[in-house]
Amino acid sequence: MRILLPFFLLAALIFFSCNSESQKDLPPPNILWISTEDIDPAWGGYGDEYAATPNIDGLAADGFIFTRASANSPICAPARSTLITGMYATSLGTQHLRSDVPLPNDLKILPEILREHGYYTSNNVKTDYNFSAEGRWDDSSKDAHWRNRKEGQPFFSVVNFMITHEGPTNNDDPESVKKDLKLRHDPAKAPIPPYFPDTPKMREIIAHAYDLISIFDQGVGELVQQLKDDGLYDNTIIFVFSDHGFGLPRHKRWLTNSGLHIPLVLHVPEKYRHLVSNLETQQVDDLVGFVDFAPTVLGLAGIAPSSYMEGNNFLGPNAVKNQYNFGFRSRADDCHEMSRSVSDGRYLYIRHYLPQLPYIQNAIIFTQGKQAMEEIYRARNEKTLPNHMEQYFHPKMTIELYDLEEDPYELNNLAMKPEHQERIGLFQKELDQWMVKHRDSGMLNESEYMLRAKGSSVYEILRDDTQFDPEKTLEAMNLVGQIDGASTLKRMQDQDPLVRYWGLIALEYAGLNSSLLIQELENMLDDPSPINAIQSAKMLIQIKEDPKAYQTLGKYLQAEEETTVLHAAIALRLLEEKAQPLIPLVVDEIYPKYAGEVWGRYKSWSYPMFIGMALDQARINCGEEIRVRN
Incomplete structure (x- = not known):
C-alpha cells in the first residue's frame, strides 16, 4: 500500500533536507562585538522615547532585544574580565578596579581559543581585564580591524566605544565632544529618576548623556555600513551592548539593577538563524550575563567551551537557561567593598559583607571633577537631596531586596518584610552555594590573596x-x-x-x-x-x-x-x-x-x-x- 504525503509536508521535508545540507556548507560566521561604556538600556528599542538610536534600533528591528542581560559587575574592569574569560572575575581574583592579577599559565581567553580554530581576532582598543592582554589577540590596537585579516578568514572583532564613559558624561565642556551632533536632547524633557535631585543642572547632565548615546549610535551605523561595503553584513553576527549602567551615581559602582542591567541587541543574518534556534520572539526575557558571552560565541563558532568556563551558552539548540544572574562588587579605585547579589529576574537580592562602609565614601573618586556628584553635594547642602540618595552617605543595611517589577527604581527595600523572609533565605542559600562553588576570592581580602x-x-x-x-x-x-x-x-x-x-x-x-x-x-x-x-x-x-x-x-x-x-x-x-x-x-x-x-x-x-x-x-x-x- 502506497502512502502519499500531503504536499506541504513533502515540501517542508525537502526544504529542511536541503537547508540542512546547505548549513553544513556554510563557513563559520563572523562575529562582531560593538561595546560601549557606562549606559543603561537607554535605546529606542527598549521603549525609551527620549533616546535617539536609529541605527541600533534598526539592528533590533530584525534581530533580538535582551531585556534581562547583566554585566555581573557594575564597573568596567571586573565586568570585562568576566566577559572575555567566560569566568566570574571573583573566581580569578580579578574583581577589583583596577589590579594586575597573575593567571594560570594554561588559561586561554576567548580570542586565543578562536585563533586556534582559524579565526582572525582584533580588538579596538580597550582591554582593561585586570591581567595582561599582551599576545592574546592577533591585533589589539587603535588600528585593529577585521579588514586586516587574510582573505576569506572568519573574524571575531571587538570595537569598544568610550564616548559614553563617565568622563565625557561628566565633562564640564560637553560641546567639545558633540560638536558634530545635530540633533540634541532637550533637558526639559530629560527623564530624572526619583533618587536624583530634579534640578536644571541634573537635567543638563542627563540630556548630555543621551546625546553621547546618539554619538555612539552613529558609530554603530558606520560599522554596519563598513560591513555592508565589504560584503560581510550577511555573514556577520553582531552583538551591541554596554559594559554596565550609566556613569552616574546610583548606577556605575552600585550593585543594584541600575548598575548591573545592560542593553543587549543581537543581529543574526538569515543564513545563520539556525544557530539561534531557541530564540522565538524579538524580545528575549532570558537571564544572561557577561559570564555567558564567551561560551556562547564559541558555540556560534562550533567550538566546545573550555572546561574552566563558568558561563552557559544562551543561543542555539543546546542553549542553557539560567535560573539566576549573580553579581559582585569589590574594591573600586581606593574604595574597598565586598557585596554580592543574585537575581531571578523579578527580585534582586544583595548581601553586603562590609556594610559599615557607605556607598558614597569620602574619597577622591566621589569628590573630584564629577558634575553629577557636585550637583548631589549641592542639593545635599541645601537639604533638597531625595532621601533615597541621602541614604548612600550612611552605612548600608546588611541585606537589600527589591521587586524589580513593582519597584523598578529600587526605592523600597523589602528585606525587613515578614512575607519575604522565606525568599531571602532561599536567595542567601543560592548565593552561599555560588560563592563556595566558584571559590569566591572576595572571601579573602585582596592583600591576603595577592x-x-x-x-x-x-x-x-x-x-x-x-x-x-x-x-x-x-x-x-x-x-x-x-x-x-x-x-x-x-x-x-x-x-x-x-x-x-x-x-x-x-x-x-x-x-x-x-x-x-x-x-x-x-x-x-x-x-x-x-x-x-x-x-x-x-x-x-x-x-x-x-x-x-x-x-x-x-x-x-x-x-x-x-x-x-x-x-x-x-x-x-x-x-x-x-x-x-x-x-x-x-x-x-x-x-x-x-x-x-x-x-x-x-x-x-x-x-x-x-x-x-x-x-x-x-x-x-x-x-x-x-x-x-x-
Whole structure:
C-alpha cells in the first residue's frame, strides 16, 4: 500500500533536507562585538522615547532585544574580565578596579581559543581585564580591524566605544565632544529618576548623556555600513551592548539593577538563524550575563567551551537557561567593598559583607571633577537631596531586596518584610552555594590573596584546600550583621587568618567597644596576616588613638607589596582627621613613591594611582588643599 504525503509536508521535508545540507556548507560566521561604556538600556528599542538610536534600533528591528542581560559587575574592569574569560572575575581574583592579577599559565581567553580554530581576532582598543592582554589577540590596537585579516578568514572583532564613559558624561565642556551632533536632547524633557535631585543642572547632565548615546549610535551605523561595503553584513553576527549602567551615581559602582542591567541587541543574518534556534520572539526575557558571552560565541563558532568556563551558552539548540544572574562588587579605585547579589529576574537580592562602609565614601573618586556628584553635594547642602540618595552617605543595611517589577527604581527595600523572609533565605542559600562553588576570592581580602599567590596564581591558591576553606570562611562572613559579640570574639582567636579577619569586620560593624575587644585588637597588631594587623590598627585608633596602632599602620604604609600598602592607605583615609599623626610620614616618605603624571599626580593607572588617591584624601581630611586633575 502506497502512502502519499500531503504536499506541504513533502515540501517542508525537502526544504529542511536541503537547508540542512546547505548549513553544513556554510563557513563559520563572523562575529562582531560593538561595546560601549557606562549606559543603561537607554535605546529606542527598549521603549525609551527620549533616546535617539536609529541605527541600533534598526539592528533590533530584525534581530533580538535582551531585556534581562547583566554585566555581573557594575564597573568596567571586573565586568570585562568576566566577559572575555567566560569566568566570574571573583573566581580569578580579578574583581577589583583596577589590579594586575597573575593567571594560570594554561588559561586561554576567548580570542586565543578562536585563533586556534582559524579565526582572525582584533580588538579596538580597550582591554582593561585586570591581567595582561599582551599576545592574546592577533591585533589589539587603535588600528585593529577585521579588514586586516587574510582573505576569506572568519573574524571575531571587538570595537569598544568610550564616548559614553563617565568622563565625557561628566565633562564640564560637553560641546567639545558633540560638536558634530545635530540633533540634541532637550533637558526639559530629560527623564530624572526619583533618587536624583530634579534640578536644571541634573537635567543638563542627563540630556548630555543621551546625546553621547546618539554619538555612539552613529558609530554603530558606520560599522554596519563598513560591513555592508565589504560584503560581510550577511555573514556577520553582531552583538551591541554596554559594559554596565550609566556613569552616574546610583548606577556605575552600585550593585543594584541600575548598575548591573545592560542593553543587549543581537543581529543574526538569515543564513545563520539556525544557530539561534531557541530564540522565538524579538524580545528575549532570558537571564544572561557577561559570564555567558564567551561560551556562547564559541558555540556560534562550533567550538566546545573550555572546561574552566563558568558561563552557559544562551543561543542555539543546546542553549542553557539560567535560573539566576549573580553579581559582585569589590574594591573600586581606593574604595574597598565586598557585596554580592543574585537575581531571578523579578527580585534582586544583595548581601553586603562590609556594610559599615557607605556607598558614597569620602574619597577622591566621589569628590573630584564629577558634575553629577557636585550637583548631589549641592542639593545635599541645601537639604533638597531625595532621601533615597541621602541614604548612600550612611552605612548600608546588611541585606537589600527589591521587586524589580513593582519597584523598578529600587526605592523600597523589602528585606525587613515578614512575607519575604522565606525568599531571602532561599536567595542567601543560592548565593552561599555560588560563592563556595566558584571559590569566591572576595572571601579573602585582596592583600591576603595577592601575598599568597606569589609564584602561582590567585585562581590556583583559591583551589588549594590547604590554603583556603570556603565553607569555614563563609560561616565567619555571615556573622557580619549579627549581634553576637562572644561568638565573634571567638573567631578573632581562630587559627585561620581569614576567620580572624571576618571576626574583626563583624565587630567593627556591630560597633562593640569593650576592654576585652581592645585587648584582642592590641594582640592582633602583631598578626602575621598584614590585613588583620591593618584592620586592628584602624579599629584601635578609632577607639582610643593608640600609639602602637599608629606604628603598625605606618609600618604597612611602607610595605613592599603594593596591595598591602593600598589597604593601609585606605585605612588611613577612613580614619579621617585621626590620620593626622601619620601625615608627615605620608608627605615625606610614602607619597613620593607613588607620584607621577597620571591625573597630574600619580605614577600609573593601577595600584600606585589608588594608593595616591587614598593618601591624597587622607591629607585633605587633615586640612590640606589638594586638587586632582582627572
